[in-house]
Amino acid sequence: MEKKSMKGWLYLLPALIIITVFTLYPLIRAFSMSIMLDYDMIHNTFTGYGLENYQKVLSDKSFHKALGNTTIYAVVVVPCSIILSLLIAAMINGTKKTKGLFQTIYFLPYVTSVIAIGIVWSWIYNSRYGLLNSIISFFGFDPIEWLNKPKYALPALIIFAVWKSMAFNIMVFLAGLQTIPKEIYDAAKVDSTPRWRVFLRITVPGIAPMIVYSYIMGIISAFKVYNEVYSLYGGKAGPADSAITVVYYIWKKFYQSFKYGEAAAAAVILFFIILAFTMVQKLVRKFLSR
Amino acid sequence: MKSTKVSNLVLDILKFTILILGAIITMMPFVWMILSSLKTSSEITAIPPTFFPKDPQWSNYQEAWSRAPFLRYFVNTVIVAVGSTFGVLITTVLSAFAFSRLNFPGKKLIFSLLMATLMIPGEMLVITNYITVYNMKLEIGETRIMGIDSYGALIIPWIASVFYIYLLTQFFMQVPDAIYLAAKVDKCSDWKFMWKIMLPMNKQAVVTIGILNFISSWNAFMWPLLVTNDPNMRVLSNGLTQFQSEAGSDYQLIMAASCILVMPIIIIYLFLRKYIIEGVTRSGLKG
Amino acid sequence: MKKKIVATLLTAVMAASALAGCAQKVDPNADTAASKEATEETTQDATKEEAKTDETAAPEEKTIESCEIEFWHGMSNKQEEVLTQLTDEFNSSNEYGITVTLVNQGSYGDLSQKLQAAAAADGLPDMAQAYNNWLNPYIDKVVDLSDFVATDFDNYDDIIEAYRNECSEFGFVHALPFNKSTYVMFYNKTVLDELGLEAPKTWEDLTTIGEAYVEKYGNAAWGVDDLAGFVEASLRQNGEGYVDATGALFNTDGGLETMTYIMDLYNNGLARLVGEDKYFSNVLSAQAMLGYIGSSTGASYITADGWELGVCPVPSNKESAAYCAGTNLVMFTQDSNKQLAAWEYMKWLTSAEATVTWAVGTGYLPVRTSAYESAEYQEFMASDVTATAAYEQSDAFFTSLASYDASNDVRTAVAAKMEELILDETEPQDALDALVEEINAQF
């Protein structure tokens, strides 16, 4: 690489201006709000600095519930979605004539209106006539009240979220698969490589950067889950708030309780948790690549 | 010799069953949306809801279309989607090139900072951005460029996205260094290299980002509603609120409106799809 | 590289808060007075003086220059049609050349979020439709209408008393009632007739009728759309208080009696939660239940083909109490001329003639008692069972107190807690304790 130059900053300038004004500045304000006491955003007044907001949020049991739900959600949804999307993308990439057709179909959830998805899935989950329960009872288990009972709220949300997040991942992986030269697959064929090893030792490493990308973006958006809860439970956070997530908690603190400082504190706590999870990925990769 | 033949066949059959089964589950909401747009409201809210409409109600589309100035909404949505996509592509390509190819002080720091901005939920930032946009009144002549009820307010906050910069950087990094050095050797400037070599080589990644951004700005609902008061500035997704009230919603009209909303995206998507699947043109370089 | 990121981010936080801190004006009196209520008093007196001076300055014969009033609302489809019709009529008929522009801000959720953003950006519209508990954080930006009402409103007492109380909750008249509805009991009259029973009037009726229905049809008989409203109504029907600025008021024997009545309905399978069916109007239309307590505006979503829909006031106990809901008209503009213009429009919307047109067209309730007795509305009621039922319980209207800070939280917390208690089939005493504790935790 040639010597360090400032030219890089010039290329970054356009994006930096927009991001500074519309993301960095609000982010800094959120950070500062989190340590202001009785911060009133409407009048832009506060009564001093301190960490009371953090204490209140950290001692609030519904925040614990929200954090628990969100962490379980992220830890389960992101890996499942990546693995399933990888398998399906590899399969689609393997087909010849029908590749375009499957690629279009698996992209549909990304363009379907959120309301329609919410309604159909609440129909799939319906305890009496839902599709899922008819499959379950077909295998001899008794039907589950997915949307009514609090203890099924999170599993229902997770299954729905895996389905919803696959469309994007499949698209990214398909794009990534095209960067692997065709000869490498021919070489593997000539080396009589079994298909599962082709997948594990060539396809997956071939699009490792895309997988890392999907993991990090998956973790970030999974920890910020809100729309999925909104569309599956029609605005509520599941039966008896059992599927409350951190962003739902922040939304309520901000727009319902008007406790802006506490909402900001919860957001900052979430920020550091996401940071930790995304950095874990780098350590894992260093470990794997050694 | 025989065994691999058979196991491959079984694997192929398994593969296609999974793909087809998965396709059915994936398409269900989309198919249901289209079918429901032809149902009567009682059919939709019946328990259990019927899947196929008894007799298709094409009038739903006509009524949905008449409920709100959808043509005006359509024009606004196209302007916003095309504007923001054009903006995003430029800022993303420039930034991704900087991150993947150029060496400059503070590169790691600024990248981490940008990644950090993704980790705060948007709901925390929207009010601050509303205030920023509200105070950014800018009018040239009598057309309003920035501030409430302006295309600037709808487009400009969205023409840079760390989400896409990070994705395109991954693709740009796939291009072997040798190509960059080779171009450097025959005195090709960074600027020319980016447009002439880097971009064409990652054409389908750039198209993928273009489509993803187009769709997300096409479906944007919250921000357009927030920064516009004048109905002539609203976008298609705002039209959906016409069919909802706090006591209940006319789902058949919502579905009809959603179908109207989604059709243009599907058409554009099918038109650009071959770019996504078409292989990346590998340069002659080996390895 | 990782440690570097965390370090930089932490320094960014410290630097930013210092920067942001000094950037904002630290409100001096917020510091010294320290309590939120204090700030509210001082700002209120300020707006009152201001309004008074206008009054004395303008001579009896008002002169209002023509101007444009921006009115933010959350009405859609049919309701928006009637509102537009009334507004056009006003725009064409008022002699001051006032033109009111209607701005649809989507659902109530979107409207409340937008009002909050506008308040923060000092960009509130001239007028808006709002629930009281939205206004807590920016009540100081609401124009005090007490003098307007006192000097320039024909027969303020004609407005339904419950609405008048709701519109002066903050210690001054801050709004006029707009789209009001009440919770009534929708039921399947055909099935009730088959059972040979009358519409439920008291708590006991609910239990006996419910048992008869369950015995015959097997699924739960009753349902309630708004759990929080139902709990408050039941407590009032038993002569108990609900919640105010100090916390829960029903940790009493009467409170336990009420909780026993409610929990028994659910624990004995007479009543059910809406759960996955989202709206009871769907369940009743599918004849999968006997009846439910829901908002009068929801009537249009019930399709009664093959059976007759019956509507009656909410069953009561010692007293009768009917939970009301709906938003009010609030004024924000600080421009004195626009205030007068907006007041003209608010008077028009709450006038006897307009409120009847509004009620007949949208299924909302008229805001004036005289409107109820008007010939046109009486004729409308003859053909609309929901309106009749609403009218029968109009003397028992009440609205939930919303002027204390935690009102929004209490509303959602009670709904979620009740769901939890019902799903756990909790005993009444434990349910009472848990609910009281949950409410007090919101303060």
Place this chain on the structure above:
Amino acid sequence: MDIRIENLTKAYGDFKAVDNMNLTVGDGQLVGLLGPSGCGKSTTLFMLAGLTEATTGRIFFGDKEVTKVAPEDRGIGLVFQNYALYPHMTVEDNIMFPLINRKVRKDAARQQAYEMAKLVQIENLLKRKPSELSGGQQQRVAIARALVKKPEVLLLDEPLSNLDAKLRVETREEIRRIQQEVGITTIFVTHDQEEAMSISDQIAVMKSGVVQQFDVPQSMYLNPCNRFVATFLGTPEINIIDVEVLGGTIKCGDVVLRTGVDVKNGTYKAGIRPESFTHRENDHKYSVNSVRMIGRDLLLHLDMAGRDVRAITHSGQSITTGDTVEFSVRESSIILFGSDDKVIGKF
């Protein structure tokens, strides 16, 4: 393990990439498939490898028909034009990969890989990644990977095309040495005739899907079967001139090239190798249009009846442009081509 190809055809629609090809490669032989780009040589190689399906025709490895057999079961080693090394694996992993797939235990595979790396002299690069190697080194890794599984047949697709000139000569000798040492039947595709002639036991020259001639390099150079083969082999290229045969004498314009020839009178095309001109007193005088030094020879451009003709002579003499030289054409080195471009005879 000899290779037999019987009327093999590969058609894309009505375009025949390979047209009814018949070829037999002896065991342990190194055969070059030579021809201009698009002549079907690579397609043939990929059909041998099983990566491309033959439209009609059959392929035999030894006595086993492999036409329909999957590549992995044909026991072949294939080196791609741009090597197709697994980019994310080290050199060692690349070479070991075929063995792992054959369920060879890890340590045995590592040992065999080390042996093969030593054979191709890259034993010090085992821990490196392909992107860190030069073209030549990558090329050897590809060969090692192809040979490590001890295939019965080795196939190379223009293995030298991405190397610089000097490395190309070195590496082709390497390939020949390794091939001899392992004694494996090898077919390699190239468009460079010098490369083919230098290391192949036999060459098959192809043009638009058809094998023009299949022979030992030496005899193919000396007696090409048609004009295409004649012009394709040999640098500098053979001269093709129009001649007229009248009463047994071959004349080009007014220059008498050969007398006493029993060929039917008529006009023909004749091919004369630049090196067929020899210096002889009082033979025909040619004026020299230009002179160029190529290594140990001099390339003269002579004027024969108005046409430019190339001749090579040893570089000792001092000839400059404009001189006249006396040259004659060596015995039986004028190749006459009939109207169908087929060789009639050598005179």
